[in-house]
Amino acid sequence: MRIAFALPFLAAGILGLGAFASPQTAPDPTPALATTSATPSAPSLGHAKQPSETANVSKDSSPQVPSVTIEFKPQQTAIPGAHGSAAFVSPILCSPAGIPLVPFIEPSDFGPQTVYSLDPKGGHAFSVKSIPGLYDINSIHGYFASDSLVSILVNGTKDDKTAPNTISMGPGLPPRHIYIGEHHDYLVEFDSGGNYKEALELSDKYKFRRVAMLPDDTFVALAYDQASAVPRLFRLDSGGQITGSLQIPGAMQASPELVAGQSGDVSQQVNAESSLSWWLFVPTRHRVLLYQAHTNSPVLELGAGGAVREVPLQSPKGYALDEVVSANDRWIMRFRKTSLSDSGAIDANPETKNFLLYEVDSADGTLRREIDVKGGVFYSIACEQDGVFTAFSVDGEKVNLETADLPH
Amino acid sequence: MSTIKSLFVSALLVCLAAPGAIAQCASSTQVNSISCYNPKTGCQAQTTQLTPNFSQYGVMYYASVVQCCSQIYASFMRGDSWVCNGSGKLSDPAIRQHLIELAKTDDIMVTSCRGEYRPLVIALLEQPTSTTPQQFNPARMHTLSGVGRGGQ
Numbered sequence: 001m002r003i004a005f006a007l008p009f010l011a012a013g014i015l016g017l018g019a020f021a022s023p024q025t026a027p028d029p030t031p032a033l034a035t036t037s038a039t040p041s042a043p044s045l046g047h048a049k050q051p052s053e054t055a056n057v058s059k060d061s062s063p064q065v066p067s068v069t070i071e072f073k074p075q076q077t078a079i080p081g082a083h084g085s086a087a088f089v090s091p092i093l094c095s096p097a098g099i100p101l102v103p104f105i106e107p108s109d110f111g112p113q114t115v116y117s118l119d120p121k122g123g124h125a126f127s128v129k130s131i132p133g134l135y136d137i138n139s140i141h142g143y144f145a146s147d148s149l150v151s152i153l154v155n156g157t158k159d160d161k162t163a164p165n166t167i168s169m170g171p172g173l174p175p176r177h178i179y180i181g182e183h184h185d186y187l188v189e190f191d192s193g194g195n196y197k198e199a200l201e202l203s204d205k206y207k208f209r210r211v212a213m214l215p216d217d218t219f220v221a222l223a224y225d226q227a228s229a230v231p232r233l234f235r236l237d238s239g240g241q242i243t244g245s246l247q248i249p250g251a252m253q254a255s256p257e258l259v260a261g262q263s264g265d266v267s268q269q270v271n272a273e274s275s276l277s278w279w280l281f282v283p284t285r286h287r288v289l290l291y292q293a294h295t296n297s298p299v300l301e302l303g304a305g306g307a308v309r310e311v312p313l314q315s316p317k318g319y320a321l322d323e324v325v326s327a328n329d330r331w332i333m334r335f336r337k338t339s340l341s342d343s344g345a346i347d348a349n350p351e352t353k354n355f356l357l358y359e360v361d362s363a364d365g366t367l368r369r370e371i372d373v374k375g376g377v378f379y380s381i382a383c384e385q386d387g388v389f390t391a392f393s394v395d396g397e398k399v400n401l402e403t404a405d406l407p408h
Numbered sequence: 409m410s411t412i413k414s415l416f417v418s419a420l421l422v423c424l425a426a427p428g429a430i431a432q433c434a435s436s437t438q439v440n441s442i443s444c445y446n447p448k449t450g451c452q453a454q455t456t457q458l459t460p461n462f463s464q465y466g467v468m469y470y471a472s473v474v475q476c477c478s479q480i481y482a483s484f485m486r487g488d489s490w491v492c493n494g495s496g497k498l499s500d501p502a503i504r505q506h507l508i509e510l511a512k513t514d515d516i517m518v519t520s521c522r523g524e525y526r527p528l529v530i531a532l533l534e535q536p537t538s539t540t541p542q543q544f545n546p547a548r549m550h551t552l553s554g555v556g557r558g559g560q
Binding site: 086 | 452480531
């Protein structure tokens with residue numbers, strides 16, 4: 001028996017969500033610096049300002065912060081083996097060697113994304129759609145790459161029992177089975193060639209939302225603790241077992257959703273757990289940065305052995321942190337205009353100034369310089385490696401890498 | 409593409425009815441930020457895609473779509489109700505029995521996949537869904553969030 005309740009003409013509801021809204025293109029003058037606090041917190045890990053960084057100062061830039069211009073140029077022909085599409089889940093993460101890994105989205109696919117590595121020597125696909133003995137994987141909760149493997153966090157079941165009913169996903173789409181076995185969070189590991197290796201089962205006590213690898217080859221994981229209605233930050237060993245916990249600063253837990261989640265109301269707790277979607281790990285400076293997108297909350301730098309450093313962020317006035325770019329030697333952050341709606345498509349062309357790219361001082365979270373992007377690939381900046389940005393462009397299914405040098 | 413477009417005008421209510429989907433049938437969601445690009449128009453944009461973590465839950469969601477640079481991508485949107493018992497398909501024997509025991513002395517109201525409250529006994533008998541609100545005594549009512557396995 002199929003459970004499929006067709007509700008005709010829900011267009012109004014969909015429009016209420018913002019689908020089909022036009023990109024927002026509100027112009028904005030060059031932003032001034034915010035006056036919010038940006039006091040240095042923990043000891044600096046050493047990022048000396050360079051004397052030449054005032055070069056290429058733009059006429060239009062804020063007087064307080066210099067700006068530089070970078071221009072992307074295609075580096076070669078299409079990457080063999082890589083299959084791109086016109087959209088992907090951001091942020092993009094990169095391997096320690098600076099190879100972008102991109103979760104491309106196919107237009108008609110309700111299933112989990114496939115992550116593609118954009119190695120110039122040859123791309124590889126990392127797919128969780130057909131993991132042997134693992135079923136009902138609906139989405140990717142996070143992924144990361146080390147030197148030798150790519151790991152993807154999913155929820156699924158090893159029990160292949162299904163209910164007699166199926167779910168209709170829509171006209172022309174295959175029905176979805178309802179898997180009735182116990183579900184768990186798994187860390188699915190692949191080698192760098194995209195070959196499945198194993199699935200590490202994570203603790204059932206928590207709902208794992210993000211995982212990353214620390215410099216000492218152990219894992220750090222963000223999870224939601226439903227019993228106490230708070231987020232948790234754990235260290236995991238190479239087998240996925242919890243070995244300890246790390247303190248999450250109070251300022252990062254002060255969001256309205258997380259506070260409301262402690263009221264005891266189930267729906268509020270669900271919202272709180274969902275809000276962890278905006279908590280993201282990104283590899284930076286050979287460490288891992290934990291940040292909350294769409295906020296001006298402090299960021300947390302995580303190092304080997306679980307060393308933790310909280311850094312408050314200074315954002316351009318009227319902007320909040322959107323995402324952090326994978327980088328091996330500095331902090332590169334993209335900021336998003338706070339006046340933009342949370343629904344509908346946002347125009348990301350650089351001239352709209354809806355998004356701004358900055359280098360941020362990793363010592364104290366202050367803005368070091370704005371990075372103006374010339375070229376056409378602002379949306380796909382993937383990583384920075386020793387002063388070179390890597391982005392990509394997609395033409396049909398072909399993917400081309402582009403690079404740009406960041407002036408000193 | 410035509411398939412996804414058709415979802416726009418005839419969105420679908422997705423209500424899962426897994427065993428044990430009582431206290432936990434309110435599911436969290438995964439919200440993804442999507443970046444998109446259209447080389448023909450030069451469009452670069454960002455939007456969000458919502459995916460329910462529905463796995464073993466009973467969840468009310470509408471299959472939906474989002475548009476980004478003239479392309480349409482699958483997404484979901486929440487239903488009006490967070491609690492749904494799958495039209496009476498309470499197939500977990502333990503929870504089913506627990507609810508039946510409670511129903512001997514109390515009015516147990518459950519929501520249908522249309523978001524309508526109705527007595528548990530009717531839901532279990534799989535009688536046709538009433539289109540009118542059921543009369544019940546709130547003082548004797550158990551909310552579904554207080555029944556079942558609790559959070560894991």
